[in-house]
Amino acid sequence: QSVLTQPPSASGTPGQRVTISCSGSSSNIGSNTVNWYQQLPGTAPKLLIYSNNQRPSGVPDRFSGSKSGTSASLAISGLQSEDEADYYCAAWDDSLNGRGVFGGGTKLTVL
Amino acid sequence: EVQLVESGGVVVQPGGSLRLSCAASGFTFDDYTMHWVRQAPGKGLEWVSLISWDGGSTYYADSVKGRFTISRDNSKNSLYLQMNSLRTEDTALYYCAKDLGGIFGVVTLYGMDVWGQGTTVTVSS
Numbered sequence: 001q002s003v004l005t006q007p008p009s010a011s012g013t014p015g016q017r018v019t020i021s022c023s024g025s026s027s028n029i030g031s032n033t034v035n036w037y038q039q040l041p042g043t044a045p046k047l048l049i050y051s052n053n054q055r056p057s058g059v060p061d062r063f064s065g066s067k068s069g070t071s072a073s074l075a076i077s078g079l080q081s082e083d084e085a086d087y088y089c090a091a092w093d094d095s096l097n098g099r100g101v102f103g104g105g106t107k108l109t110v111l
Numbered sequence: 112e113v114q115l116v117e118s119g120g121v122v123v124q125p126g127g128s129l130r131l132s133c134a135a136s137g138f139t140f141d142d143y144t145m146h147w148v149r150q151a152p153g154k155g156l157e158w159v160s161l162i163s164w165d166g167g168s169t170y171y172a173d174s175v176k177g178r179f180t181i182s183r184d185n186s187k188n189s190l191y192l193q194m195n196s197l198r199t200e201d202t203a204l205y206y207c208a209k210d211l212g213g214i215f216g217v218v219t220l221y222g223m224d225v226w227g228q229g230t231t232v233t234v235s236s
Contacts, residue, residue, distance in 0.1 A: 002155065033221065044228060045206075050222030056222075088156050090220065090223075100158030100172075100220045102156045102158055105155040
């Protein structure tokens with residue numbers, strides 16, 4: 001049972017916009033920034049979004065992040081076949097003396 | 112080139128010990144917070160541990176607290192994870208990762224922007 005809650009799956013057709021949600025609590029998303037990772041099959045995760053809505057250099061602006069209260073979202077616009085991957089949210093959690101926490105991951109399928 | 116290379120993953124019996132290493136290059140290692148993250152076969156990512164840029168602060172997931180110890184040697188640009196009292200549920204691919212934050216900020220998870228390729232730990236009799 002992950003501390004951050006994500007839907008297990010999402011899907012969309014090429015060109016569509018999809019969003020993936022991440023729900024937490026006051027001790028994690030409510031008081032710390034959220035980051036998002038993309039993991040393609042057989043590869044290490046890649047940072048997509050940090051500080052709720054900032055993109056590292058090289059990440060296309062099709063990817064965007066937002067946060068409101070104790071929830072966050074990742075939006076992917078202009079969906080492409082190469083976006084098919086697992087997506088994870090993460091945040092720092094201030095409970096239990098401090099720890100990092102991930103969501104359970106969302107498998108995105110491009111139909 | 113910014114790079115992290117993990118090593119030390121092997122097959123070990125339950126109750127055994129193991130030390131993972133992560134060699135960093137291409138960036139000023141001692142400026143940054145570092146993490147260990149693991150992924151069990153077919154499962155999601157699990158944060159394991161964090162160490163501050165100077166080694167003065169460490170944090171652990173409840174699942175490993177008291178059994179695992181994170182450390183770093185800034186003179187060798189290296190990160191370590193000492194794993195004791197290993198359990199079958201510790202079987203996973205272990206990644207080391209560099210945080211965006213470090214010497215100029217609060218010790219926390221800002222975002223892991225560089226990852227290694229991972230090293231596999233299998234705990235089995």
